[in-house]
Amino acid sequence: MAAIVLVAWAPKATAERVEVALSEPLFETNWLETGATPEDEPELSGLTSLESGLDEAASLDAAVDGQPSPQPVLSLGESAPEGGTEVATEAAPAAVAVSLGALETSEANTSTSALDLGQVSSVTEFSDVLPTDWAFQALSNLVERYGCLEGYPNQTFRGTQALSRYEFAAGLSACLDVVASLLGTEQVSAEDFEALQSLQAEFAVELDELASQVDALEAAADELEATQFATQTKLRGVVFSHLGGGFSNGSIQAEGVNVFAVGPDRTLVRTIDEEPSLTFGNLAWINMDTSFTGEDRLNLQMVFGNGTAPANFYASAGLFNTFGTPFTFQSGGLNPNDLAIRELSYTFPVGDRITLDIGPRINWYRYFDNNRYTFLITGANSFNSSGGTQVNAVDRGAGAIAVWDVTDWLDLRVGFLAENTEFLPFNTAADTTKGLFGGTNTLTAQVGIQPFDSFNLRLLYTRSNLEARGGLIGGAVSEPIYGFADDGPGGAAVGGLANSPADTFLINFDWTPTSWLGLFGRYSYGSTHLRQAGTGNKLGDLEAQSFQIGVAFPDLFKEGSLATVSYLVPFDVTGGGDFLASGLGDGGTQQEIEVSYRYPLTRNIAIVPSFYWIMNANNFSSNPDIYLLNLQTQLFF
Structure with a gap:
């Protein structure tokens, strides 16, 4: 007998940072419940056993x-x-x-x-x-x-x-x-x-x-x-609606001809004198999870939406959907209202302590760089704060991820993914000229440590291969680079950049010292080893760091609510700034303060007002402050 029940998970339109780990026993725990975190969800344990159901008419x-x-x-x-x-x-x-x-x-x-x-x-x-x-x-x-x-x-x-x-x-x-x-x-x-x-x-x-x-x-x-176990498919979903607006204290400088392109002149800086209009958008995630044995899971997630956050009005080229943008304020697919497959993979246990996820479109953020207080559904929710800004160039990809629960307090995660993301017009994993290893791909390892229930520490390393397009590396699929890089002033005449490797290191923690107080933070360092097209010679390293520190207040005013306040620096260039065609600004350092509060109205409905204060936007120290406000509603079914 087969059964269909009523889920959801997570995306991003071009520069995603953090994902939902959906995280709960697969068929028993609702990962959408208030306060759920990726750490709270075992990867496969606890799959609901189906009732055997003998035929009562057979006497x-x-x-x-x-x-x-x-x-x-x-x-x-x-x-x-x-x-x-x-x-x-x-x-x-x-x-x-x-x-x-x-x-x-x-x-x-x-x-x-x-x-x-x-x-x-x-x-x-x-x-x-x-x-x-x-x-x-x-x-x-x-x-x-x-x-x-x-x-x-x-x-x-x-x-x-x-x-x-x-x-x-x-x-x-x-x-x-x-x-x-x-x-x-x-x-x-x-x-x-x-x-x-x-x-x-x-x-x-x-x-x-x-x-x-x-x-x-x-x-x-x-x-x-x-x-007896009958194949079961569970259908769940979530719909996000956003009302957003923003304003600045004056004209904003941004690099590039628009938020997506640097243009023929790498020194092009445009001045933004107007303010963005008040916008309204929505996003929906539909998950269909199927189990064949009670211990495995076929993951299929669909996405569609039409959101564009007002903050993108101010952003330099390559910084679309970064600062001041709630993670779910996006279109989800390549074009607004496109229905796209966001996840497709098969998860199964190997022995008692190892789980494998294999497929053509695995969600990297389901397994890596999670945090109790920056979970995009319940906590600090912008693209910049819900995950490390330099940690991963492949949001979803083809490959495999293994999770080894070494002990109750220690786990090891390793994964290789080749680019295959729903919002891109290109995907190198499916390209016969590039495949799994010739285009953009990442190899990630993470050690998770939980010495006691209230504290989590994660140590992560990613080795990336970044594909060059038109002699440039950057945009949504080139972290640790924020913006666009080329081979330096005047270098484009000889072909620009070739595919280049990068290394990123990250430390991530969350701590709940009392029932009403939480602390969280991240620090990452990334180095991209730029190589010249044609010769393959190394030109130099582009180096940057980012960090975030925040405080959380669980159950503030109502059980299940969560308030967060965080301070972050998304991309601080520490070396090789001459290689940036967009992202360096005038040498300043962008800083952000984010405040969010998730208030559950019912088990299935919540509202999330958020406020973002952006200083030195686009790394221009001369830019005035930008203020962005957003009201999000969440409807789960």
């Missing part, structure tokens, strides 16, 4: 002689356990007398509908049994003396309905059990007891055969309950 009679089971009349006096196969609860639908010679049958009642039985205390309660009936006294004894006879809810007995010897044996066994419980009392006469012993001896063969059939059915039922 004992059908197993014995292939005939439909008639409706029961005789009661055992006590019911079998739920789901059990005790034959007494499947007793025959006709009267039982005290001797075989007294049994007579007529045309069988053709009705086989399942009716509940009704207990009677006197034979006169049967509307179809009269004192003139030849079996009246026998029925009276069974009902009034032994209480082992039941009728139908409409107060009928249906005494003319036929029964087989097996059915009679089952009914006889029911009454014998009642009589056995009455032995030694004055309710059973010696004559009755002798008659019953005679019947028991006459039907001994049938009773033994019936018992063996019951034993076989019970064994088969136990085996089915222990091994």
Whole structure:
């Protein structure tokens, strides 16, 4: 049997930073619940076992002689356990007398509908049994003396309905059990007891055969309950809506002809004198997770949206969807309202402590650089604050990730992904001229340490290969570079940059010293080793650092809410700034203060007001401050 239930997860339109780890036992815990974090969700443990569901219509009679089971009349006096196969609860639908010679049958009642039985205390309660009936006294004894006879809810007995010897044996066994419980009392006469012993001896063969059939059915039922698992697909979703606006204290300088391109002149700086309009956008994630064994998971996530945050109005080339932009204020696909596959992979256990995820589109942020207080659903939620800004050039990709739970307090994660992201017009993993190793790809290793429940520490290293396009490296798929890099002033005439490797190191922690206070932070350092096109010679290193520190207030004003305040520097160039065609600014250092508060209205609805204060935007120390506000609603189903 298959079942479909009602999920969700996470994306980004061009410069994603953090993902949802969805994180909970897969089919039991709702990762969308308030306060859930990627750390709270075991990767595969706790998959819900499906009910085995034996077919209740397959009765004992059908197993014995292939005939439909008639409706029961005789009661055992006590019911079998739920789901059990005790034959007494499947007793025959006709009267039982005290001797075989007294049994007579007529045309069988053709009705086989399942009716509940009704207990009677006197034979006169049967509307179809009269004192003139030849079996009246026998029925009276069974009902009034032994209480082992039941009728139908409409107060009928249906005494003319036929029964087989097996059915009679089952009914006889029911009454014998009642009589056995009455032995030694004055309710059973010696004559009755002798008659019953005679019947028991006459039907001994049938009773033994019936018992063996019951034993076989019970064994088969136990085996089915222990091994049966039906494929199950769970459907869940979340819809985000955003109302956003912003303003500055004056004209803003930004590099490049627009937020996506640097233009032919690498020194081009544009001045933005206007303010962005108030915008409204939405994003939806639909997850369909399927399990075939109860321990595995086929991950399929769909995404569509049409959001563009006002902060992008101020950004330099290569900084689209970075500062002041809530992670879910995006379009999700290549174009607004495109329906795209965001995740497609298969996760399964290898032994007791290792989990593998293999597929053409794995979500990197599901496994790496998570943090309790920067989880994009519940915590600090901008692209810059929900994850390290230099840590990964491949948001989703083709490859594999392994998670090893070494001990209860230590885990090791390793993954290789080649670029395959839903919002890009190109994906090198599927390109026959580049494949898994010729284009952009990353090899990541992370050690997670949890010495006690309230503290998490993560140490991460990423080795990246960054593909050059048009002699440039940068944009949404070139971290640790923020912006665009070329081969230096005047270098474009000889072909610009070739594919270049990069190294990124990151440390990430969260700590909850008390139930009402949390601390969190990150620090990363990245170095890109730039190589010249044509020759492949190394030109130099572009080096930068970033950091974030913040405080969180769980359950502020309401259980399940979370307030965060954080300070961060997304991209501080420490060396090789001459290679930046966009991103260096005038040598200043952009700084940000972010305040967010998630307030759950119900289990399925939440609002998240956020405020972003951007100083030295685009790394121009001459830029005035920018203020951005956003109101997000979250609807889970």
